[in-house]
Amino acid sequence: xxxSLGVGxxxxxxxxxxxCTASAPEPPAPTSPIVQLGAPGEPNQTLSPEEAAxxxxxxxxxxxxxxxxxxxxxxxxxxxxxxxxxxxxxxxxIQLLAERMKVSxxxxxxxxxxxxxxxxxxxxxxxxxxxxxxxxxxxxTDDELAALEAASGAKFDRLFLESMIRHHQGAVQMVDxxxxxxxxxxxxxxxxxxxxxxxxxVEIARMQQMLADxxx
Numbered sequence: 520x521x522x523s524l525g526v527g528x529x530x531x532x533x534x535x536x537x538x539c540t541a542s543a544p545e546p547p548a549p550t551s552p553i554v555q556l557g558a559p560g561e562p563n564q565t566l567s568p569e570e571a572a573x574x575x576x577x578x579x580x581x582x583x584x585x586x587x588x589x590x591x592x593x594x595x596x597x598x599x600x601x602x603x604x605x606x607x608x609x610x611x612x613i614q615l616l617a618e619r620m621k622v623s624x625x626x627x628x629x630x631x632x633x634x635x636x637x638x639x640x641x642x643x644x645x646x647x648x649x650x651x652x653x654x655x656x657x658x659x660t661d662d663e664l665a666a667l668e669a670a671s672g673a674k675f676d677r678l679f680l681e682s683m684i685r686h687h688q689g690a691v692q693m694v695d696x697x698x699x700x701x702x703x704x705x706x707x708x709x710x711x712x713x714x715x716x717x718x719x720x721v722e723i724a725r726m727q728q729m730l731a732d733x734x735x
Contacts, residue, residue, distance in 0.1 A: 582702030584640050586712070587631050589693060591642065594624040594631075596658060597686055600679065603668050607675040612729060616722075620683070623718065625731055630711060655697075657689015673733070679731040687719040687726075 563586070597620060604617040635642060659682055670678050694703075694716045705707045 522626055550638065550648055577704035579638060579705040579708060580702055582697055582700035583705060583708045584635075584638075585700075586635055586693065586697040588640070588642065588709070590690075590715075591628065593655055593658065593686075593690055593693065594628050596664075597624050597683070599664065600659070600667065600683060600686070603675070604679065607668070607671045608678050608679070609672075613676055613679065616725070616729070617679075619724065627711070627715070634707060634711070655689060656692040657686040659686065676733060677730065680726045680733075684723055684726050684730070685724045690719050691716055691723075 601617040601621040601624075605613055608614065663682065667678050667682055669677070694712045697703050697708075697712055703712050
């Protein structure tokens with residue numbers, strides 16, 4: 520049976536996490552007053568260029584690193600699941616859906632890898648960083664993956680849709696947990712997390728409709 524950690528790990532290594540790329544240059548300091556929007560019910564504030572420069576951009580925190588590291592395993596398993604489709608079903612709609620998912624997840628893995636590389640975050644620090652794969656929201660166990668791989672035809676279609684809906688819902692939950700843990704303030708992490716939330720939310724609705732159509 521295929522294991523869920525192979526694809527993401529190979530991808531990360533192939534992209535060269537050990538590359539010593541230079542950090543992005545610091546943005547130029549503002550030269551005119553900046554208006555800082557106040558919280559709801561509070562007035563705006565006008566900041567001098569010096570005060571605005573001191574604020575700086577939000578930095579990433581440990582919760583961001585854990586989220587990105589966990590997303591490698593989570594996306595990797597989704598790619599493993601889509602790899603079962605062509606051999607196990609002739610349903611063209613599911614095949615097209617799986618292909619789009621595979622491409623999307625692989626593209627997002629590249630984004631994750633670049634983010635980690637730019638911040639010199641090791642993917643495997645030898646200390647079991649992050650969650651156990653099976654403990655992450657939505658992740659299938661080895662037995663569940665084996666059952667999916669062994670299914671075929673209409674049974675596979677139903678099991679694939681049910682499993683992938685659960686898997687996507689787990690990814691959305693991980694985004695919620697990121698913000699609850701104080702992460703997601705750095706602009707790149709926030710943008711990536713919101714993309715995961717919206718993109719997988721759309722796919723969840725699509726798969727739920729496909730599942731309902733096939734049940735009917």
